[in-house]
Amino acid sequence: MVIQLELPYPPSVNHYWGQHGKFKYLGKKGKIFRQEVMEKVAEAGLKALEGNLAMHVALYPPDRRKRDVDNVLKPLLDACEHAGCYLNDAQISELHILRRDVIKGGACHIVILTLDSPL
DSSP, X not given: OEEEEEEOOOOOXXXXXXXXXXXXXXXXXXXXXXXXXXXXXXXXXXOOBOSSEEEEEEEEOSSSSOXXXXXXXXXXXXXXXXXXXXXXXXXXXXXXXXXXOOXXXXXXXXXXXXXXXXX
């Protein structure tokens, strides 16, 4: 089984979560991103993958500012889990990340596959 999606560029972990004292919550940008991912998954009619997974991520930043690729991974993995791509992001045993060219508005292309699936 394979899932392929084109998603918006994820918010950084700094903008995905908000915090009030000790209370942590999903921030405004996090809610918007999570909803967009849920809509893409629903449109594609995808079912949650089971077992050990590999995930390939191609990030297309919205501008030329310096960005750490790891700052958008947790929001991306959490949103994909919440949208039903897989049961738990702990299933991901392989993770491949590529930073690509800047495109207006940014984008994120993902491929998630069970480890026994051919690429």
